[in-house]
Amino acid sequence: MTTIDPQFAAADAREARRARRFTRINKADAWFQVLGLAWITPILRAAAGDNPRAQIGEIWRLLAVPLIAIGVFLLLWGTLAPKVQTSLGAIPGPAAVWTEAVNLHEDALAKAVKEDAHDERVAKRNDRMIAQGKADQVKDIPYTGSPSYYTQIWTSIKTVFFGFLLASVVAIPLGIAAGLSATANAAINPLVQIFKPVSPLAWLPIVTMVVSAVYATNDGMFAKSFLVSAITVTLCSLWPTLINTALGVSSIDKDLVSVSKVLKMNTWTKITKLVLPSALPLIFTGLRLSLGVGWMVLIAAEMLAQNPGLGKFVWDEFQNGSSQSLAKIIVAVLTIGIIGFLLDRVMFALQSLFTFSNNR
Numbered sequence: 001m002t003t004i005d006p007q008f009a010a011a012d013a014r015e016a017r018r019a020r021r022f023t024r025i026n027k028a029d030a031w032f033q034v035l036g037l038a039w040i041t042p043i044l045r046a047a048a049g050d051n052p053r054a055q056i057g058e059i060w061r062l063l064a065v066p067l068i069a070i071g072v073f074l075l076l077w078g079t080l081a082p083k084v085q086t087s088l089g090a091i092p093g094p095a096a097v098w099t100e101a102v103n104l105h106e107d108a109l110a111k112a113v114k115e116d117a118h119d120e121r122v123a124k125r126n127d128r129m130i131a132q133g134k135a136d137q138v139k140d141i142p143y144t145g146s147p148s149y150y151t152q153i154w155t156s157i158k159t160v161f162f163g164f165l166l167a168s169v170v171a172i173p174l175g176i177a178a179g180l181s182a183t184a185n186a187a188i189n190p191l192v193q194i195f196k197p198v199s200p201l202a203w204l205p206i207v208t209m210v211v212s213a214v215y216a217t218n219d220g221m222f223a224k225s226f227l228v229s230a231i232t233v234t235l236c237s238l239w240p241t242l243i244n245t246a247l248g249v250s251s252i253d254k255d256l257v258s259v260s261k262v263l264k265m266n267t268w269t270k271i272t273k274l275v276l277p278s279a280l281p282l283i284f285t286g287l288r289l290s291l292g293v294g295w296m297v298l299i300a301a302e303m304l305a306q307n308p309g310l311g312k313f314v315w316d317e318f319q320n321g322s323s324q325s326l327a328k329i330i331v332a333v334l335t336i337g338i339i340g341f342l343l344d345r346v347m348f349a350l351q352s353l354f355t356f357s358n359n360r
Contacts, residue, residue, distance in 0.1 A: 021048050034349045036341070039063035092327040097334070100327035108148035118143045147308065153335065156309035159226060160298045160343075163233025164291050170234070171241035171290070172283065176271060178242070179249025179279070188242075196239040200232050200297040204304055207231045225307035232301045237294035244286025248279030284351035291347055295340050310336060 025048065029041040042058035045051075074094050081091040092100075118141075126138045147155070178185040211227050222230075252275060260270045276283075302311025314332045317325040 030352065034345060034352050036345055086326065088321055088326045089323055092330060096327045097330045100324055101331045103324075104149040104328065104331060108150045111145060111148040111151075114145055115143045118145075149313065152309055152313045153339070155226075156298060156302065156311070157339065159229045159302075159307075159309060160233055160291070160294050162226075163230035163298070164237060164294045166230065166234040167238035167290055167294065168241055168287060171238040171286070172245050175242045175245025175283075175286075176249050176275060176279075178246035179252075180271075180275070185246065185250075188246075192239060192242060195235075196243075198236075200236045200300050201304060203232050203235045204228070204301055207235070208305060225305070228305055229298055229301045229307045229309065233294040233298050236297040237290040240289035240293060241283070241286035244282045244289070245279065248282030248286075249275055251282075252278045280355045281351070284347065284355055288344055288347040288351070291343050292340060295336075295343060299336060 025041060025044045028044070029038070032038050032040050039059060039062035042055040042062065046055035046059070078093040078095070081093045084091045122139075122141045129135065129137045174188055178188045208228050211224055211231065215222075215224055215227060256274055256278065260274050265273070298309065299311040299314070301307065302309040303315045304311075306312055306315065310332055314329055317328045317332070
């Protein structure tokens with residue numbers, strides 16, 4: 001009967017635990033990549049004892065270098081900005097911008113309290129009317145105060161997603177048709193080449209007039225300003241998805257297409273079982289590009305049409321001309337950039353869930 005050396009058994013147990021730790025780290029790394037937090041992985045690996053020297057190099061590249069670059073940018077900004085004089089005064093530095101960001105946050109909290117107080121007063125009034133047998137006098141009185149900064153952010157996010165979803169609903173079927181059929185591609189391609197370069201500033205007046213003519217009611221599900229901005233986003237953001245979908249479908253392995261013919265798949269089965277799974281990586285690439293384009297278009301549309309959202313906030317502050325306006329505009333610019341990054345991460349997370357693409 002053989003006996004197992006306790007030292008070897010303990011070593012094997014340690015190796016097994018170490019292997020499990022690295023397996024968990026590798027699984028978590030996929031999500032760190034999605035969230036833009038790839039620098040966490042080498043820290044965890046170094047803590048687990050995986051070649052600390054190599055991991056320090058990765059930490060330097062993924063974390064230290066970006067932080068140094070941001071620090072240099074802030075230093076140059078703080079040094080050079082006060083030297084540039086504009087009609088609204090000197091360009092504010094990082095400290096002034098941070099102060100205005102805090103002020104916008106506090107203002108948003110104060111406005112939220114006022115809106116809650118208004119809603120409470122309306123609810124008490126309606127309850128009183130019902131108690132007095134005057135149910136016909138119950139009213140839903142909306143809050144008429146100016147929107148807070150967070151409300152305008154949320155308005156822009158809702159608008160861009162609505163326009164993006166409309167664009168996807170139009171672009172994906174057209175892209176599939178163009179990828180599967182040379183005839184459909186010949187019909188769609190000229191329209192893509194003509195309308196793809198058109199600026200949102202050219203679409204906006206047309207969309208405004210059409211929406212005003214067709215959507216005559218003022219008590220519908222959507223406000224006219226919301227539809228104008230969303231449809232403008234749709235018209236400008238559908239092209240990357242359409243083009244990438246068509247490219248993905250047309251590049252499917254011809255052997256797979258031959259198999260579908262041998263199996264006598266109907267069109268719906270062919271699209272759902274063969275075409276979409278094969279083309280998903282490029283479709284999601286198109287969707288990520290479309291969402292980024294839509295976000296840029298939306299800000300320009302809100303500024304020009306004075307529709308609610310971050311674009312209108314920027315324009316109003318520019319027109320306001322107060323000493324704090326420039327700092328507030330810079331806060332909005334940074335907000336727009338951060339939200340654009342987060343929107344891309346959301347789409348990349350969805351791409352990672354549904355495809356095996358490694359595109360970052």
